[in-house]
Amino acid sequence: MVDTEKILIKKCIKGDIDAFEELIESHQKRAYNIALRILKNPDDAMDISQEAFIKIFKSIKSFKFQSSFSTWLYRVVSNTCIDYLRKNKNEVYSIDNPIKTEEGSIKRQFEDEGNTTEELFNKKMTKELIYKSIGKLDNQYRIIIILRDIEGFSYKEISDILDCSLGTVKSRISRARNSLKHIILREMEQNNNSIV
Amino acid sequence: MDCREFNEKLSLYIDNELEHNERNEFDLHLNKCNECKKSYEEMIKILQLTSEVEDKDLPENYKSSLRSKLELEIKENKKKLNFKLLTSVAACFLLLVVSFGFIINNTDLFRVKQQIMEDNSSPYEAYDEDGKYEMPKAGDSSTVRNYTESDKESVGIRFNKDLEESKDDKAPQESDLFSGSIESLDESNNRENTGVKIIKEAYLTLEIKKYDNSLNNIVTFVNERNGYIENSETWYYNPNVKPEDFDRKDQLKRGTLKIRIPQQNFDEALKLLNNEGLISNEQTSSRNITQSYYDTENIIKNLEVQEKRLREILKEAKNVEEILRVENELNRVRTEIDRNKGTIRGWDNLVNYSTIIVNLIETESNTEAIQKLDAGILSKAKEGFISTINSIINFLERAFIFVITIIPAIIIVVICIILVFMLIRRILSKREH
Numbered sequence: 001m002v003d004t005e006k007i008l009i010k011k012c013i014k015g016d017i018d019a020f021e022e023l024i025e026s027h028q029k030r031a032y033n034i035a036l037r038i039l040k041n042p043d044d045a046m047d048i049s050q051e052a053f054i055k056i057f058k059s060i061k062s063f064k065f066q067s068s069f070s071t072w073l074y075r076v077v078s079n080t081c082i083d084y085l086r087k088n089k090n091e092v093y094s095i096d097n098p099i100k101t102e103e104g105s106i107k108r109q110f111e112d113e114g115n116t117t118e119e120l121f122n123k124k125m126t127k128e129l130i131y132k133s134i135g136k137l138d139n140q141y142r143i144i145i146i147l148r149d150i151e152g153f154s155y156k157e158i159s160d161i162l163d164c165s166l167g168t169v170k171s172r173i174s175r176a177r178n179s180l181k182h183i184i185l186r187e188m189e190q191n192n193n194s195i196v
Numbered sequence: 197m198d199c200r201e202f203n204e205k206l207s208l209y210i211d212n213e214l215e216h217n218e219r220n221e222f223d224l225h226l227n228k229c230n231e232c233k234k235s236y237e238e239m240i241k242i243l244q245l246t247s248e249v250e251d252k253d254l255p256e257n258y259k260s261s262l263r264s265k266l267e268l269e270i271k272e273n274k275k276k277l278n279f280k281l282l283t284s285v286a287a288c289f290l291l292l293v294v295s296f297g298f299i300i301n302n303t304d305l306f307r308v309k310q311q312i313m314e315d316n317s318s319p320y321e322a323y324d325e326d327g328k329y330e331m332p333k334a335g336d337s338s339t340v341r342n343y344t345e346s347d348k349e350s351v352g353i354r355f356n357k358d359l360e361e362s363k364d365d366k367a368p369q370e371s372d373l374f375s376g377s378i379e380s381l382d383e384s385n386n387r388e389n390t391g392v393k394i395i396k397e398a399y400l401t402l403e404i405k406k407y408d409n410s411l412n413n414i415v416t417f418v419n420e421r422n423g424y425i426e427n428s429e430t431w432y433y434n435p436n437v438k439p440e441d442f443d444r445k446d447q448l449k450r451g452t453l454k455i456r457i458p459q460q461n462f463d464e465a466l467k468l469l470n471n472e473g474l475i476s477n478e479q480t481s482s483r484n485i486t487q488s489y490y491d492t493e494n495i496i497k498n499l500e501v502q503e504k505r506l507r508e509i510l511k512e513a514k515n516v517e518e519i520l521r522v523e524n525e526l527n528r529v530r531t532e533i534d535r536n537k538g539t540i541r542g543w544d545n546l547v548n549y550s551t552i553i554v555n556l557i558e559t560e561s562n563t564e565a566i567q568k569l570d571a572g573i574l575s576k577a578k579e580g581f582i583s584t585i586n587s588i589i590n591f592l593e594r595a596f597i598f599v600i601t602i603i604p605a606i607i608i609v610v611i612c613i614i615l616v617f618m619l620i621r622r623i624l625s626k627r628e629h
């Protein structure tokens with residue numbers, strides 16, 4: 001842990017807002033974007049990420065310097081987002097559903113493999129498509145894709161942030177990526193069809 | 197490694213999370229299987245594009261709104277803290293005041309109780325002592341008079357008895373004293389009074405609280421000191437009540453005592469009476485009769501000498517006329533002797549037994565029956581009111597002093613409470629995480 005960070009944290013404990021702003025300066029954008037990707041709504045992302053920062057500010061006394069501050073920060077942010085999603089189940093994701101779709105996706109993935117045209121795949125796969133597809137992932141997978149592939153956290157960091165074992169992180173990343181790939185392929189097929 | 201296993205480990209391979217040997221196997225398969233190679237390339241492409249997803253900039257007002265939210269939070273937090281602190285301090289203070297008040301009240305209560313008991317004790321005692329009080333006799337003047345008379349009688353009888361007893365005690369002395377021989381009289385006088393004859397008298401008016409008690413004390417004392425009550429009188433009076441609605445319970449007693457007590461105990465008796473109540477009037481007199489006493493004694497001696505001679509003359513008398521004249525003279529001398537002896541005897545009595553006349557006046561009613569609602573009630577209410585206010589002021593004063601005195605203790609207690617509070621909070625927050 002960096003010494004300046006320690007000093008800032010101690011100032012924050014005394015209620016120094018300036019120190020807190022300095023402390024979260026480098027994390028604000030990332031936290032906002034994580035919230036944005038998870039919640040898929042800029043307003044919610046702003047509210048929830050700010051709520052997370054306030055939580056951090058309030059409970060910074062209880063930060064024990066055992067893990068890195070950034071990991072703790074993103075943990076709070078992601079937990080706050082997950083809590084928000086749980087509370088506002090606008091999109092109902094039953095627990096059974098993702099598993100089914102996942103299984104289906106794997107099956108279809110193998111089935112479809114032959115039909116996929118390389119050209120289409122290479123040319124038409126764009127950033128927008130990726131966005132859209134990530135948005136269509138289940139919460140659980142979306143978060144892990146965001147953390148791993150967009151924000152580039154290490155496996156260890158992810159296991160700390162999501163408070164789960166390294167093995168869980170590994171399998172979850174694997175499944176999330178497969179799920180993402182399937183969604184992208186399906187989207188491309190639909191696009192292709194609609195274009196043609 | 198088959199294609200399925202390859203697919204499972206693809207992600208880990210990309211992230212370089214595989215073991216060395218697994219990685220080699222994976223490489224082998226990747227080179228062999230075109231399908232898997234294609235899948236691998238697809239995934240690489242997707243992930244590459246994903247990582248190229250650009251972070252969106254923070255909204256313009258993000259930082260300022262966060263700042264204001266944080267400031268609000270701090271304010272609320274302070275309020276909360278202040279509130280908590282205030283409540284705990286207030287609770288502490290309240291507790292202290294209440295407990296203090298309780299202690300004070302208890303002692304007050306205790307004291308009041310004691311007072312009541314003391315106040316009550318007198319009428320109850322009066323009740324127990326005189327059985328006649330237990331008979332309720334509603335305002336009947338005749339019975340009252342009867343009672344008074346009977347009371348007087350009983351007292352009188354008692355005192356007469358005392359008198360007789362004391363007289364009996366004195367009887368041998370007196371017979372010695374007044375046996376007729378001047379020598380023995382002189383001897384006894386010298387023995388008792390060293391020749392000086394002084395008559396001591398006192399007149400006292402005594403205000404007492406408990407008539408019967410005081411009377412008993414006085415009578416007991418007098419008896420112990422070989423004195424006697426020569427006369428006693430007791431009656432009821434109450435200046436506030438008309439004789440028609442006279443209830444004995446309301447009544448105060450008055451009395452007059454004539455005490456005779458050996459001269460050497462005179463001062464002691466005065467002291468006792470002084471202790472018994474408030475003396476509102478006191479007169480003492482000492483009359484020195486030594487001169488007259490010895491003059492009278494000499495007169496008796498002379499008369500006796502004259503008597504002796506007359507008796508001798510009588511023996512020698514020859515005719516009736518002479519006898520009659522001598523006897524006549526003898527009779528006169530004899531009478532004179534007796535008269536003087538009587539005076540001496542009276543003086544002896546007065547000198548040996550000093551006289552104390554005591555007026556006993558009971559000043560407080562010993563009743564506990566319902567009293568007349570009269571002038572007293574308002575002033576009593578006022579008194580009570582004032583005393584309550586005084587006790588409240590007293591209490592507040594004491595509370596104030598107490599609080600000031602224990603401020604150091606309060607500070608320590610508050611510090612302890614705050615420490616405990618902080619500890620609890622820390623433990624709680626630990627649990628949360």
